[in-house]
Amino acid sequence: MSANEPAKTVDFIRRIIAEDLAAGKNGGKVTTRFPPEPNGYLHIGHAKSICLNFGIAQENASSICHLRFDDTNPEKENEEYIESIKKDVKWLGFDWKSNLFFASDYFDKLFELAKVLIQNGDAYVCSLSADEIREYRGTLTEPGKNSPDREQSPEVNLDLFLRMRDGEFADGSYTLRAKIDMTSPNINMRDPAIYRIRRATHHQTGDKWCIYPIYDFTHCISDALEAITHSLCTLEFEDHRPLYDWFLDRLQPQLKQHPQQIEFSRLALDYTVVSKRKLIKLVNDGFVAGWDDPRMPTISGLRRRGYTPESIRNFCSRIGITKTPNNVEIGFLEGCLREDLENKALRAMAILKPLKVVIDNYPVDKVEEITAPNHPQNQELGNRTIYMTREVYIDRDDFMEVAPNKKFKRLVTGKEVRLRNSYVIKCEEVIKDPNSGEIVELRCSYDENTLNANPEGRKVKGVIHWVSATQSIKAEIRLYDRLFVNANPEDGGDFLANINPSSLTTLKDCPIESSLVKANSGDTFQFERVGYFSKDPDSTEEQPIFNRAVTLRDSWAKISEPRREQRKR
Ligand code: ATP
Numbered sequence: 001m002s003a004n005e006p007a008k009t010v011d012f013i014r015r016i017i018a019e020d021l022a023a024g025k026n027g028g029k030v031t032t033r034f035p036p037e038p039n040g041y042l043h044i045g046h047a048k049s050i051c052l053n054f055g056i057a058q059e060n061a062s063s064i065c066h067l068r069f070d071d072t073n074p075e076k077e078n079e080e081y082i083e084s085i086k087k088d089v090k091w092l093g094f095d096w097k098s099n100l101f102f103a104s105d106y107f108d109k110l111f112e113l114a115k116v117l118i119q120n121g122d123a124y125v126c127s128l129s130a131d132e133i134r135e136y137r138g139t140l141t142e143p144g145k146n147s148p149d150r151e152q153s154p155e156v157n158l159d160l161f162l163r164m165r166d167g168e169f170a171d172g173s174y175t176l177r178a179k180i181d182m183t184s185p186n187i188n189m190r191d192p193a194i195y196r197i198r199r200a201t202h203h204q205t206g207d208k209w210c211i212y213p214i215y216d217f218t219h220c221i222s223d224a225l226e227a228i229t230h231s232l233c234t235l236e237f238e239d240h241r242p243l244y245d246w247f248l249d250r251l252q253p254q255l256k257q258h259p260q261q262i263e264f265s266r267l268a269l270d271y272t273v274v275s276k277r278k279l280i281k282l283v284n285d286g287f288v289a290g291w292d293d294p295r296m297p298t299i300s301g302l303r304r305r306g307y308t309p310e311s312i313r314n315f316c317s318r319i320g321i322t323k324t325p326n327n328v329e330i331g332f333l334e335g336c337l338r339e340d341l342e343n344k345a346l347r348a349m350a351i352l353k354p355l356k357v358v359i360d361n362y363p364v365d366k367v368e369e370i371t372a373p374n375h376p377q378n379q380e381l382g383n384r385t386i387y388m389t390r391e392v393y394i395d396r397d398d399f400m401e402v403a404p405n406k407k408f409k410r411l412v413t414g415k416e417v418r419l420r421n422s423y424v425i426k427c428e429e430v431i432k433d434p435n436s437g438e439i440v441e442l443r444c445s446y447d448e449n450t451l452n453a454n455p456e457g458r459k460v461k462g463v464i465h466w467v468s469a470t471q472s473i474k475a476e477i478r479l480y481d482r483l484f485v486n487a488n489p490e491d492g493g494d495f496l497a498n499i500n501p502s503s504l505t506t507l508k509d510c511p512i513e514s515s516l517v518k519a520n521s522g523d524t525f526q527f528e529r530v531g532y533f534s535k536d537p538d539s540t541e542e543q544p545i546f547n548r549a550v551t552l553r554d555s556w557a558k559i560s561e562p563r564r565e566q567r568k569r
Pocket residue numbers: 034035036037038044045046048049070232233234265266267268274275276277
């Protein structure tokens with residue numbers, strides 16, 4: 001998808017923005033915002049919204065994008081989430097500059113605006129319980145019923161509202177509601193709540209408030225107060241747009257701004273859940289090791305897995321912005337990572353399934369330094385030193401006593417193969433465990449004239465990776481697979497029932513090149529012929545840990561190819 005990629009078409013939101021700019025609307029300015037609720041870590045779906053909102057700001061000289069925490073649910077929010085969100089947005093490569101806001105910054109203002117609605121007869125204090133409100137609301141096919149408090153005078157409403165704020169009433173005993181239309185076909189317009197009583201300590205405002213504004217009221221006003229021009233959100237808010245506009249229209253004299261809400265479709269990835277509620281469940285119930293578990297679709301999980309900001313940005317740019325369902329194969333995300341790492345990951349060698357090889361004609365104590373390129377194409381990435389010794393490890397899968405077919409270009413009894421960047425060796429003898437019959441060691445010989453040179457008079461086609469047995473270090477290697485066994489984790493109704501029991505395989509004591517000792521946590525390498533691996537932050541000097549970011553090729557595509565073929569037929 002790189003060289004032949006079709007010219008990028010501009011999405012419908014960028015088109016609207018370009019038209020608005022051309023028409024000089026909003027004083028020729030564009031201001032967007034990314035408005036996360038700090039009730040969990042950001043995930044790949046959020047990355048789509050971040051790349052859209054911050055991307056638009058980057059693309060237009062007169063544009064900025066705000067980071068605003070939509071923090072109206074103190075019980076579910078906390079500082080840890082706030083800090084993680086800031087870190088993830090920055091890591092993705094975006095900058096809100098001085099434009100960091102909290103909806104809670106506007107609690108005083110929101111309170112004043114709620115009073116305006118009351119005074120204008122556009123809001124009332126309702127004494128119905130939560131259950132009664134639900135009952136009065138009606139259904140999609142039946143209209144709702146008016147609250148008995150609906151016709152209360154503004155004076156009574158104002159008095160009750162102030163007393164709600166002053167803590168005179170129990171949680172849930174009263175709500176402030178917009179007075180719109182209980183028969184509206186749009187249920188969101190059936191006198192929605194504006195404020196509720198909730199005695200909860202807020203991470204920003206402490207115990208100042210015992211009433212909190214509802215999202216729909218807060219969001220549009222926050223947008224207007226920040227002079228957001230284009231309020232971009234996901235499609236589930238389409239039915240809320242009339243309410244967004246209703247509040248802003250009623251409060252136009254006070255706000256003097258009316259941002260435009262535009263909806264686009266949410267990203268959904270197969271084999272993945274992207275809902276904070278479900279992700280929290282995975283963390284809290286111990287299905288994963290934490291928010292940044294490399295199997296999680298969170299930004300922090302993807303980072304720990306070895307994803308680069310570029311690969312995620314590329315992914316977001318390629319999936320596009322539309323109103324049609326945005327269900328993407330996870331292989332597409334992996335492809336974006338592979339493509340990015342192919343050019344920049346340094347190469348190294350590591351053995352996941354070690355098989356010892358003793359080269360009998362190699363001097364016993366010799367340690368030979370060999371200079372190996374860090375990247376086969378890009379010389380600018382420099383070289384490293386690898387060490388050839390009499391004993392080395394190769395991967396068990398790279399040896400067979402008898403070649404199963406002509407395609408097997410690895411080591412076979414009595415035949416030769418090249419050790420990558422080193423000599424050609426020949427397998428002379430296979431040593432087996434006398435009891436189990438398992439191959440425990442290979443005795444080989446080497447041709448000393450084959451370092452950087454072809455062997456004389458014969459062709460050796462196979463090249464395998466290897467690591468010195470004495471000059472290597474041992475690492476723990478973690479192999480990750482899909483977290484769910486079903487493309488749609490909701491199949492059958494319970495996503496927890498579809499968890500893949502073998503989504504993590506841990507390999508201990510894998511020999512890896514000693515040059516990897518110096519790697520920093522987060523550095524990602526291509527372990528030649530194996531895959532891309534990223535050094536885990538839990539690594540210690542004695543125990544480096546590497547996470548498999550992605551395999552070299554899409555092995556899933558191979559499996560699903562025949563199935564796709566079948567479907568076509
Ligand atoms: P979740 O369903 O994970 O709880 P949310 O919408 O409640 O998501 P917010 O913190 O409110 O989470 O989201 C912040 C912004 O990110 C919103 O504008 C929201 O529309 C957007 N967003 C969330 N999930 C996705 C997604 N899957 N695809 C695109 N945008 C998303």
